[in-house]
């Protein structure tokens with residue numbers, strides 16, 4: 001675990017590090033899962049612009065993990081399917097982990113688990129009773145990550161990953177309601 005990591009709401013100046021981290025995650029984590037030309041075609045600027053648009057929207061729920069030097073190490077974003085997110089079909093009226101990315105040099109240090117826990121807590125605050133995450137089926141380590149965090153595989157679906165056809169597993173976790181203080 002890394003000391004001194006702070007979780008805070010993402011702001012518009014975080015769009016660039018978010019785009020860089022997202023692109024690095026695809027390139028490092030999805031080599032062998034997605035075709036190399038698809039990974040090479042990813043563009044940090046395009047991803048950062050997309051985050052800029054998302055963060056400007058009222059009601060966007062995104063948080064970054066930042067270290068003591070102020071460097072963004074990872075982030076998570078929540079959303080309901082009714083919101084406009086690329087590569088995601090609209091489905092039930094459910095809360096979802098839309099994005100969860102940790103910069104590759106900081107993998108396996110517990111940051112992903114911390115961000116996911118935070119996303120779950122925020123979902124409860126938003127009134128959610130369970131949370132979904134759509135995971136590329138071929139990304140075995142991501143499935144392991146969610147399974148270890150208490151998520152259950154509820155079935156598969158077809159979709160698109162970085163513009164490429166892929167199959168997904170939908171993971172679900174029931175969340176404990178917040179107990180009001182006496």
Ligand SMILES: CC(C)(COP(=O)(O)OP(=O)(O)OC[C@H]1O[C@@H](n2cnc3c(N)ncnc32)[C@H](O)[C@@H]1OP(=O)(O)O)[C@@H](O)C(=O)NCCC(=O)NCCS
Nearest residue numbers: 025029100101102107108109110111112113141142145148
């Ligand atoms: C998935 C991801 C967020 C995990 O972040 P992380 O900070 O490395 O996760 P943690 O350190 O909290 O890992 C918790 C557990 O998940 C499992 N896990 C995580 N990465 C793993 C890997 N590469 N191989 C095997 N197990 C892994 C392990 O059980 C790990 O516990 P351990 O290290 O004590 O064995 C990160 O790998 C990532 O950003 N991946 C690319 C983006 C992505 O696929 N996001 C999810 C899409 S919904």
